[in-house]
Amino acid sequence: MDRRLTTLISVDDAVDLLARTLSGAVSLEPEEVRVLEAVGRIIAEPVETEIDIPPFNRSAVDGYAVHADDTVNASVYNPVELVLKGVLTPSDKPPSECVEPGEAVRVHTGSPIPCGADAVVMDEDVEVKDGSIIVYKPVSPGQNISRRGEDFAKGDVIIARGTILNPVHIGVISSIGVDRVKVYRRLRIGVLTSGNEVCEPGIDRDCDTLIYNSSARLITALLRQSRFIDVKYYGVFPDDPEILSDAVVEASMENDLVVTTGGTGISEGDALIDAMLNTGKIVFRGVKMRPGRPTTLSLINNKPVLHLSGYPVAAWTGYEAILIPAVRKWLGLKGLERLVVYARLSRRIPNTVGYRSYIRVILRDAGGEYVAEPYMLRGSGVLSSLLKSHGYIVVPENVEGVEKDSVVPVYLLI
Amino acid sequence: MDRRLTTLISVDDAVDLLARTLSGAVSLEPEEVRVLEAVGRIIAEPVETEIDIPPFNRSAVDGYAVHADDTVNASVYNPVELVLKGVLTPSDKPPSECVEPGEAVRVHTGSPIPCGADAVVMDEDVEVKDGSIIVYKPVSPGQNISRRGEDFAKGDVIIARGTILNPVHIGVISSIGVDRVKVYRRLRIGVLTSGNEVCEPGIDRDCDTLIYNSSARLITALLRQSRFIDVKYYGVFPDDPEILSDAVVEASMENDLVVTTGGTGISEGDALIDAMLNTGKIVFRGVKMRPGRPTTLSLINNKPVLHLSGYPVAAWTGYEAILIPAVRKWLGLKGLERLVVYARLSRRIPNTVGYRSYIRVILRDAGGEYVAEPYMLRGSGVLSSLLKSHGYIVVPENVEGVEKDSVVPVYLLI
Structure with missing residues (x-):
């Protein structure tokens, strides 16, 4: 040795x-934890969804659920009148009664789409009269509808093994009704x-x-x-x-x-x-x-x-x-990568061929682009250089340096 | 109401x-905690240093501490020979004995600079003979030396009130000998x-x-x-x-x-x-x-x-x-800002004047620049859009939209 x-x-x-x-x-043996306690932990087995999200077709806008066919020729010169048949709120379940041709149902963002209806006319393309609406613009089938399973479909793997759980993952896992997950100890x-x-x-x-x-x-x-x-x-x-x-x-x-x-x-x-x-x-x-x-x-x-x-x-x-x-x-972790920005190098960085160099840089915002200023090329003892720099550049082993004005990836600190 | x-x-x-x-x-009353337990907490009063960092002049490179004057005319054609007088390691304290003109002391990165010496000749500009060194290049006074207090000087505020402590702060606070800090509860x-x-x-x-x-x-x-x-x-x-x-x-x-x-x-x-x-x-x-x-x-x-x-x-x-x-x-927090990258917008984003809009985007790396693709302009219920997007754009109240190909700041998620 x-x-x-x-x-x-x-x-x-x-x-x-x-x-x-x-x-x-x-x-690292897996252990089961509550989802709300799992922020920052590593998922040990894939999380699958057993339900569709959304669980039924829902409106993506505030407007009126209609038969798209009814609106094909609608325009300012040819307004189409439809009979208003009630309201569905986002907390309603899909009703058993269907919308017939010539009818419309008031919906909000998130409301279930009643059977029969296959599109939603937005508020701004409609005039409301007592008991009916006047439609001025056609909608195509499926328009303004979030389809059942569009977000996540039953059987989908929504979180892969090795994922470090962030708050959005916690929200997503909760949304499919799961409260306990297996994470590595x-x-x-x-x-x-x-x-x-x-x-x-x-x-x-x-x-x-x-x-x-x-x-x-x-x-x-x-x-x-x-x-x-x-x-x-x-x-x-x-x-x-x-x-x-x-x-x-x-x-x-x-x-x-x-x-x-x-x-x-x-x-x-x-x-x-x-x-x-x-x-x-x-x-x-x-x-x-x-x-x-x-x-x-x-x-x-x-x-x-x-x-x-x-x-x-x-x-x-x-x-x-x-x-x-x-x-x-x-x-096999997912989610531990540094964020990267591109920046123009303010001066040349020399390198010893055969070595990979990690160069701290200060980033200056030059309006629409970043300029990276190498900071403290020497002095591995100087802690304040980590405090003052915004990121670092990696100079690969096979180059003698990186030229001034090169655009390089900067790995962001913190 | x-x-x-x-x-x-x-x-x-x-x-x-x-x-x-x-x-x-x-x-939020302040409380005292151990520095090592303080990651992510908010500092409640400024942290000042009572010592200089470095506490004495130190070498910034591996080489030889010399009188800069001795090397003024040094070159390949006019090598200067200096008598080698011992070694100082980074764990040595500054010696009481000074370096005389015509002498040199072996130092490593971090070694104290002995009195008398005012510069360090780097290894690559020196040839070692038994008991002496041959210098081929002049050094100027102060060269390759980290001066006492250069990193932090006694009395400096090194961490401002309101700072959210990150690991580098923890290292810096430790380096000035402080083990307990006041943070907000x-x-x-x-x-x-x-x-x-x-x-x-x-x-x-x-x-x-x-x-x-x-x-x-x-x-x-x-x-x-x-x-x-x-x-x-x-x-x-x-x-x-x-x-x-x-x-x-x-x-x-x-x-x-x-x-x-x-x-x-x-x-x-x-x-x-x-x-x-x-x-x-x-x-x-x-x-x-x-x-x-x-x-x-x-x-x-x-x-x-x-x-x-x-x-x-x-x-x-x-x-x-x-x-x-x-x-x-x-x-008055410092350290809770989102990181920002600039990206070129792949398509126009419309806006309702009077409203500030937060538009999720997917970033694509287009080799040296990012392209931002607006994602799910509608659908505030769609959690997967947070999972799949990389950041967001803020459209200010006073515009009707942001044009395609504009370069815009993107606030990065996670």
Whole structure:
């Protein structure tokens, strides 16, 4: 095992290896939860509808349900008079009595369409007289009607396995009368950090290095945003192989995956890498990406341990470029993608061929288009750069840079 | 009081009125929480830093700390040799010994810059010989150094009041050694729905209307996404003024704000509006927007009650266009804005002058630009349209429509 970062692998291979390791080590059993408690959880089996939505033909507008045939020749010069036969509100059920030719029934948006009627004339194309309506415009069969099953038809899969449930999904599942769904149990992730010089806010009152733990806390907070993850935060441990090894073993027993920050750089002590070599095995050591090059994966008790850099931005890149894509790949997730906008690059971004670079950018609204200004090309420790940037650009491995004025996809933060 | 939707007010006035009502009725006392538990909460007082970040000058690259003066004439034709005096790692503190002219100290990204040195020569511009380095390129004073306080300077406000804390904020607050922050207590919102024909999934086993409650559940799930809100879901109540009045009074006592769905349309029974008129007072009845025109605000026990349409998309529009902007305005929130992309409109959108319209769109990636395809211009009941659309366009009150091929901002969903 070369601990010196000479056998770096590609980002794609790193994602693959972590996904495969998770798949081999972790089984997320499904559990049943109330739909209203399921926001942000991952659906474990497809949700099918057993009813049609809408359950019967309904009006899509406020107007009058008619026989379309009656209106074929209707115009301002040839108005058609129809006899008004009652009202149907959206809370009415479809009546048994049918509309006969020459008749019309008042309907609102959502009202059932009575049998016989096959179109709805809109309010603005009608004049109301006592007991009848005058139609000035023809309607074609089906016009202004939401057909039974048009929204969802009986038997349709409306939510696919792997979907992360958002509020609209919750509404849709409720609309088909379903109140309990099978979701995967939460993924348990433990987070800890190593570093003699790192102080823990609130615990180390006298921090003479003035370096407070932010990376592991950033990663913890990022993971806590996902409601399908249970995060346990273990805090800071000194650079001592034995202590670190014990800490990681404990965390690995209590979790499906352990994430560490710090102790991965070649300029840092080898305590963490030593701990992993003594207790488990290294799967990969270093990734061809910037920042985040020293990102490392090891196995302890057959549980994956992902080692991120101690520098906040490099740790964040490991989370964004490897951890999340690997979880997405492993579970076939739908709904964890970053939103993308296109933007014109304000200046050239250089790249080292062979490396995939993640470049933070500030977006400026240039009226109808965005301009992306690369921000802090260096400084993987500079947390404020994540605070101030709006998104990031990915520069692929096979290019020497991206030219000024290129239009590039920007992945939006938050 | 005209219950017939003839005195509609503008969206902006509706937002104002709800914001002012909330401000008069509700006081969100601050509470102290651990930073790691504060994701998604609203910061109640500005967070200032008492230390500089970085706490001392640090190297921004891997290289050698030098006197910039020594390198002024360095080039490939005129290499400059400097004596190597030790190594500083990122976990070292700034040493007391200074670098003298003619000397260099090995540093890594994050290492402290020793006194005397005022620039860092990067690895690629240097050749290492035993005990010394050969420099081929000049550096200017300050080059490749992150200056003390450059990220955040002592006394800086790093998080403004009203900020909704995201993971990066959590990292930043931790990095200045702060572990507890003051956030507003959670806003308590009760949600209920009215409608004789509406069944509750999981409770009403035999639903012969086949209309299940989705709007109130959609709104509940939307609100549950915000971690600064505590949502209590009360379920479905029949269209009976007395029962509805009791339900709303109970919900208003247990919450800061009550949100109802259903019973607001002119074609629906007046039970809900009657209940409000009997028990409290109506603040506004109807808003000049589409969908969501019947959106109504009342006051019960001096607590605001926002009445949204029973149609899912119209209810959603009331949430998006009135409820969220009013809460944002009331609390001065930062961080609740929708992300915006620009897109070219695939066809004309008509508008009724005087109304603000919210048009769902599907975005297609046309290589470097987005095309927005209006989706389901009608049908405020069609929940699948929210599932299938990617965002929405706002058509202002003062236009008759938006032309095909216009480039418009699209507010992204989720």
